[in-house]
Amino acid sequence: MKIAVGLSGGVDSSVAAALLKEQGHQVMGLTMKVWDNSAEADNKHKPACIGPAEKEDLANAAKVADQLQIPFQVIDLSLEYKETILTYFTREYLEGKTPNPCVYCNQKMKFGLLIEKALASGLDFDYFATGHYARIEYDNITQRYILAKARYLEKDQSYFLSLLSQQQLARVLFPLSHYTKQEVRALSAQYGLITAHKPESQDFYSGDYAELFPDSPGEGAIVDTDGKQLGTHKGIIHYTIGQRRGLGISYPEPLYVVAIDHTHNRLIVGTEDKLLKDHLIAKNINWVSMAKPEKWEKPLPVQVKIRYMHAGAEAEIEPAAGNRVRVNFYQPLRAVTPGQIAVFYQGDRVLGAGEIEKE
Numbered sequence: 001m002k003i004a005v006g007l008s009g010g011v012d013s014s015v016a017a018a019l020l021k022e023q024g025h026q027v028m029g030l031t032m033k034v035w036d037n038s039a040e041a042d043n044k045h046k047p048a049c050i051g052p053a054e055k056e057d058l059a060n061a062a063k064v065a066d067q068l069q070i071p072f073q074v075i076d077l078s079l080e081y082k083e084t085i086l087t088y089f090t091r092e093y094l095e096g097k098t099p100n101p102c103v104y105c106n107q108k109m110k111f112g113l114l115i116e117k118a119l120a121s122g123l124d125f126d127y128f129a130t131g132h133y134a135r136i137e138y139d140n141i142t143q144r145y146i147l148a149k150a151r152y153l154e155k156d157q158s159y160f161l162s163l164l165s166q167q168q169l170a171r172v173l174f175p176l177s178h179y180t181k182q183e184v185r186a187l188s189a190q191y192g193l194i195t196a197h198k199p200e201s202q203d204f205y206s207g208d209y210a211e212l213f214p215d216s217p218g219e220g221a222i223v224d225t226d227g228k229q230l231g232t233h234k235g236i237i238h239y240t241i242g243q244r245r246g247l248g249i250s251y252p253e254p255l256y257v258v259a260i261d262h263t264h265n266r267l268i269v270g271t272e273d274k275l276l277k278d279h280l281i282a283k284n285i286n287w288v289s290m291a292k293p294e295k296w297e298k299p300l301p302v303q304v305k306i307r308y309m310h311a312g313a314e315a316e317i318e319p320a321a322g323n324r325v326r327v328n329f330y331q332p333l334r335a336v337t338p339g340q341i342a343v344f345y346q347g348d349r350v351l352g353a354g355e356i357e358k359e
Contacts, residue, residue, distance in 0.1 A: 161350075279326055312345065
């Protein structure tokens with residue numbers, strides 16, 4: 001098969017490409033350029049998903065392709081990334097939400113525009129592969145592609161892939177679905193790849209987030225749940241629901257951000273019990289391993305993750321107005337955060353996902 005591998009310049013994607021080539025496939029490397037060169041890298045800018053340090057990742061991806069002796073192509077998506085992902089990212093923060101750009105980048109850019117633009121440029125491939133840790137299977141009964149957790153759960157990345165469509169899953173391969181991170185690093189060393197000892201980067205932007213918000217409203221009031229001012233914040237873009245550190249407030253009990261009022265540029269703080277919620281509303285639901293239910297005879301039992309590092313919680317989902325669902329937790333959850341993605345699982349399968357809506 002002809003397979004294009006999304007090379008990021010890191011260890012996972014480089015090993016994925018090496019494995020596929022070893023299996024006898026015709027492999028090419030494909031990398032998307034997303035930084036618009038509006039600033040040069042300096043000591044503030046470390047490796048991340050986006051930023052001036054991207055040059056190093058592009059160079060590493062090219063070196064890996066050279067080591068593997070496979071064709072390599074860079075697809076410039078810097079304008080599309082700015083218009084799609086950065087616009088979403090800044091808008092959500094300024095509306096008092098906490099966005100998850102990685103989930104939307106996978107849906108719209110990496111597994112969307114990158115493939116479309118590569119094919120339009122004349123490149124020819126049957127499948128697109130990445131170094132994500134997740135599994136794709138096909139269910140002959142439901143005739144749907146199933147997105148499932150990786151075999152080794154400590155590295156599972158199905159959460160970040162939960163907005164992919166059936167059409168996208170149909171042409172995607174995840175060669176690392178059955179490997180541990182330690183095994184992948186060992187393979188990278190075995191193949192002699194330059195990425196064998198490269199550290200991982202988990203950050204979205206390589207500098208200070210404030211650099212992306214030149215017109216943010218700045219300082220505002222910190223108030224309690226009764227509206228009494230307790231202090232001043234440095235800008236709502238620096239805070240998220242559940243945050244305790246950095247508030248600069250002296251109070252008899254620990255206080256946490258329980259809501260962000262972007263209309264009045266205020267942080268609302270309260271004691272930890274104010275963070276507990278018994279439900280959430282998720283919008284723009286993407287049904288993955290099951291079709292959208294036509295009729296709901298009763299609520300559907302699921303395990304829900306409300307952020308990537310969340311262990312998951314038992315819950316039931318039921319329909320809400322529009323393309324929404326209401327998620328009712330069996331036990332109240334702490335710090336349900338508007339803007340984050342709620343992913344619904346049954347066992348290791350991703351049933352669907354949607355964005356947590358501000359009520």
